[in-house]
Amino acid sequence: MHRDPTTRASWALAIARALEASGYDPKSIFAEAGLDLSQATDPEMRYPVDKMTIVWQQAVEKTGNACFGLDVPQFTHPTTFNALGFALMASESLKEALERLVRFSRTVTDAADVRLEAERDSYKLTLESVSATRISAYESVDGFAATIIYILRQLCQEDIKPQEVTLIRPEPDGAKRFSEFFQAPVEFSAAENSIRFSKEQMEAKLPTANSELAQINDRAMTEYLSRFDKEDIVAQVRAILLDQLSAGTASQENVASSLNMSQRSLQRRLKEVETCYADVLDQIREDLACQYLKQSKIPLISITYLLGFSDPSNFNRAFKRWKGVSPSQYRKANTAAE
Incomplete structure (x- = not known):
């Protein structure tokens, strides 16, 4: 029997901080969705994606900000994603970091299938819902895609600019913010959620590379997945x-x-x-x-x-x-x- 998809509660803390910065009480918004925000500090805690979808939708409705997902990345840090965050920082290149994200994405959420494909002169990262009957809030995809870019920019210590971003979601009010954030052309109402990067950017060695640290955190994530599922x-x-x-x-x-x-x-x-x-x-x-x-x-x-x-x-x-x-x-x- 398959479980309903969940997401790691530590990711919810970034959403809560974004709500707080917008002047709203995150505890009450999470409570409306049937979630106890105080449990989010438990490293083993996971929230049902169905309830997190309500949180995202309420965040957009209460703030009146259709681009709310783009506000979340600034409230993340390596510990937001536990061992995955540290493993990404220790990766040899952005390509290796994204390969780790693909391999261990389920430590963050099992609601999405994350894939990295090599093309002739680029790499394409694709985010796809694992269930055709369960669609996450558009804003959750916005937030996840934006956080990936935010983390990659921190890793290489420069302003990474994707070649292209495509999103299934319809064009929201204030859509200009998307192209400003990603610093790339953004296509809405697309066939898939994807981000395309140049091979040159992806394969350059990172200043924070540390294979030994990456290995330690890979092991921690493998052990976590074996406990989790x-x-x-x-x-x-x-x-x-x-x-x-x-x-x-x-x-x-x-x-x-x-x-x-x-x-x-x-x-x-x-x-x-x-x-x-x-x-x-x-x-x-x-x-x-x-x-x-x-x-x-x-x-x-x-x-x-x-x-x-x-x-x-x-x-x-x-x-x-x-x-x-x-x-x-x-x-x-x-x-x-x-």
């Missing part, structure tokens, strides 16, 4: 593999045992979400390998065993399959600027 079998397997790989105990049998299920049941659960144990293992090894290689103090032989490979040649072959270069070549290219 017991039905997310991939998150469950990834969390267990993070513990078992470096101990040399990672195997499908041990993972299944840790989940209190048979190997056949594990195989079936993974097949239901169109993956398999080997693919999950391969992906987490690739992710960890890239993170370890960016930390020049970790010897290659140590990385081999941290990833659960029995022999350096096996690691070399796997890494060349993932990235098209050897581990040492990848390390040289990604630590040259340090």
